[in-house]
Amino acid sequence: MTTPVAPPPPGAPVAGSTIAARAVNAAKIYGSGDAAVRALDGVSVDFETARFTAIMGPSGSGKSTLMHVIAGLDDLSSGEVFIGDINLATLNEKQLTTLRRDRIGFVFQAFNLVPTLTAIENINLPTALAGRKPDQEWVDRVVATVGLGDRLTHRPSELSGGQQQRVAVARALASRPSIIFADEPTGNVDSTTGAEILQFMRHAVDQLGQTIVMVTHDPVAAGYADRIVFLADGNVVGEMLEPTAERVLDQMKSIGN
Secondary structure, eight states: OOOOOOOOOTTSOOTTSSEEEEEEEEEEEESOGGGOEEEEEEEEEEEETTOEEEEEOSTTSSHHHHHHHHTTSSOOSEEEEEETTEEGGGOOHHHHHHHHHHHEEEEETTOOOOTTSOHHHHHTHHHHHTTOOOOHHHHHHHHHHHTOTTOTTOOGGGSOHHHHHHHHHHHHHHTOOSEEEEESTTTTSOHHHHHHHHHHHHHHHHHHOOOEEEEOSOHHHHTTSSEEEEEETTEEEEEEESOOHHHHHHHHHHHOO
């Protein structure tokens, strides 16, 4: 059961004030001819700034594909995707790499930490790769948010799965990206640790003004979001505001699993 989330405090960025990312008639087809699979079938959807949005749907619904194309990890067959006002189709590979590094944060189920680096080195890695010095005040705030103050000199092998995912969340936050994409971020941790990770992400939206888009199959995880976009057969089939785990579960039953 999820704990009700308090509304953003006074002075927090206003949800929905601008669009952080969007897809316009996005289509993705794998294969050709009779073997073609239409993973996305003309999806149009906006993701607002300073808001936590979950993408849900049955297996094969296109939810991971949608995240990958919006994040610039995969190309569209047709349609357009934007990060802010930047049309990703107008970027060459070098520009796309720079945009992903500077404006997008990622949190994956498998953590994807560099084993030879300490926690703080992993957190600062995107900034270091960009050739910039970290904003120490911001990094300190992020580290405090995810509760890693006493683990910064530890390498991933010296951390629990939950602590490794906290490092991954902190890494995504540290470069202060325009948007963070999280792909099943609680899939490799137990339910208690998963709840902690989701609370950190919720806090990052409410207190730090971050924008998070999360793919999940878990109704409890989705209950931490402000909004859920439901997909089925490569199409948006519904949305839900102020979700609860119970309402999410009922909706998922109605569109099939």
